Amino acid sequence: MSVIRQDPTTKEWVILASERAKRPDQFAQTHTWSNLPAYEAGCPFCPGNESFTPPELLRIPGHQTASWRVRVVPNKFAALSGTGPVTRREAGPIFREMEGIGSHEVIIESPRHNQRLAQMADEDVEQILLACRARYRTWEQHPYIKSIIIFKNHGPHAGTSLEHPHMQLVATPVAPLLIRRKYEVAISHYDDTGRCLYRDVVEAERAAGVRMIAETHRFIVFVPFAARLPFETWIVPQRQEPSFGQVQDKDLKELASVLRRTLAALDVVLHSPDFNYVIHSAPTADANQDYFLWHIQILPRITTIAGFELGSGIFINTALPEDSAIMLRASWQSC
Numbered sequence: 001m002s003v004i005r006q007d008p009t010t011k012e013w014v015i016l017a018s019e020r021a022k023r024p025d026q027f028a029q030t031h032t033w034s035n036l037p038a039y040e041a042g043c044p045f046c047p048g049n050e051s052f053t054p055p056e057l058l059r060i061p062g063h064q065t066a067s068w069r070v071r072v073v074p075n076k077f078a079a080l081s082g083t084g085p086v087t088r089r090e091a092g093p094i095f096r097e098m099e100g101i102g103s104h105e106v107i108i109e110s111p112r113h114n115q116r117l118a119q120m121a122d123e124d125v126e127q128i129l130l131a132c133r134a135r136y137r138t139w140e141q142h143p144y145i146k147s148i149i150i151f152k153n154h155g156p157h158a159g160t161s162l163e164h165p166h167m168q169l170v171a172t173p174v175a176p177l178l179i180r181r182k183y184e185v186a187i188s189h190y191d192d193t194g195r196c197l198y199r200d201v202v203e204a205e206r207a208a209g210v211r212m213i214a215e216t217h218r219f220i221v222f223v224p225f226a227a228r229l230p231f232e233t234w235i236v237p238q239r240q241e242p243s244f245g246q247v248q249d250k251d252l253k254e255l256a257s258v259l260r261r262t263l264a265a266l267d268v269v270l271h272s273p274d275f276n277y278v279i280h281s282a283p284t285a286d287a288n289q290d291y292f293l294w295h296i297q298i299l300p301r302i303t304t305i306a307g308f309e310l311g312s313g314i315f316i317n318t319a320l321p322e323d324s325a326i327m328l329r330a331s332w333q334s335c
Contacts, residue, residue: 005226008201010182014226036114036163044076045164047111050117057105058134060127063333069124070131071108072169078104079170086144086173098173103139105132107150107167115165116272117152118263126256132167132279133252136245139171140284146175147283150244156272157301175283183283186291202236211325213262214332218254221262223321223328230303230319231270231328233262235296243287244279244294259296262328264335266300269327274301 001019044052047067058072074081080102091097109117109128132150139145148202152167155158175183189197205211205222213221213233220236235258241247247255266273275300282292309315 004037007224007228008224009185009197009264010178010186011185012226013314014228015314016058016226016320017232017316017318018320023116024204034143036112038112040113040164043162043164044107045071045108045162045166046113053106057133060131062111066111068111069127070110072131072135073106073108075104075106080104080172083142084144099102102145102173103169104170105135105169107135107169109165109167113164117154117165118260118267120260122253122257125260126253128167129252129256130249131260132169133245135169136243136281139169140243140245140287142171145171145284145298147172147179148244148281149176150279150281152275154276155301157274158273158276179280179283181291182280183286190291196240196290196293198236198295201242202238202293210322213265213325214258216254216258218251220260221258221332223325225321227317227319227321228315228326229299229301230317231266231273231300231324232317232321233266233298235259235262235298236293237295240290242282243284244281244290245287247294258298261332261335262298265328265331266298266330268335270300275299276301 002015005014005016006012007014027124039046043049050056053073054076056071059068060070062068080100081104082099082101084099084101086101088096088098105116108130109115109121109123117128129173136148136150139148148169148171150169152169159294186197189195189200193200205225206215206220211225213223215221218238220238222234224232224234235255237247237251239251259278266275278297279294280297281294286292303318
């Protein structure tokens with residue numbers, strides 16, 4: 001029989017339909033990543049094609065023969081761009097709009113066209129995270145920016161349009177409703193208990209043990225109690241930090257290893273799945289409040305979000321979080 005669980009961080013409900021569960025090998029997708037070349041002549045993100053992108057915003061120099069390790073450039077087809085004050089205007093009796101100012105950037109993770117993050121050296125992943133934090137800190141200084149979302153789409157099922165490994169950053173002049181909702185729930189919990197909701201979630205997962213994947217000195221990795229998708233995984237810091245911009249260098253160094261190993265474990269269990277991951281962070285105006293805790297949410301895209309999910313907002317997860325954690329925990333130790 002299925003069970004319905006509530007996500008304590010959003011109060012949303014998730015259906016866990018264990019009778020529809022698949023074995024991990026049945027989630028496998030057909031991939032061409034192993035056949036990609038290290039260099040693609042027409043790829044705008046490959047070395048030598050730097051003129052194909054807008055002028056770079058940040059460059060981390062390369063080592064050995066490479067001229068760079070990580071580049072950050074504006075997205076050529078940006079969802080948001082421009083600077084200046086944000087003015088909302090009426091567009092009818094109940095309609096409202098504003099100029100689409102903000103930023104949409106691409107973090108090019110590697111000069112190699114076929115380099116997957118799970119296969120990188122930890123120090124290379126660290127450089128990517130340093131670039132992400134640098135750009136985050138740049139945009140959080142702008143008073144009209146209310147939210148900064150850093151995310152990665154990997155594979156066609158996850159919405160990627162270019163094969164070359166990259167992440168994206170979008171800085172928006174409004175706080176997205178989902179973030180507002182998460183923050184409101186966290187504030188309510190803090191008002192009731194005097195404690196950070198996300199710290200309580202971490203302690204509850206540690207005490208339960210059954211959804212834990214790994215724990216290091218600075219991070220904890222687990223499948224959440226009400227996971228929306230099969231094998232959804234969270235990486236949460238041990239240190240109380242509402243904003244990703246507050247992460248210290250020594251923590252980024254450890255995060256690089258934890259993130260790589262987690263993605264490598266997913267590769268082993270799910271045969272290199274398409275996935276999204278998002279770095280969730282507090283709205284910029286609340287970066288110094290202890291209600292929130294930044295974290296990484298990894299969402300393998302091995303099932304299809306269909307009509308029921310779109311119509312109700314309730315996800316159906318066909319893999320029990322406890323079962324997912326068992327398989328990922330075993331693989332994480334060897335990655």
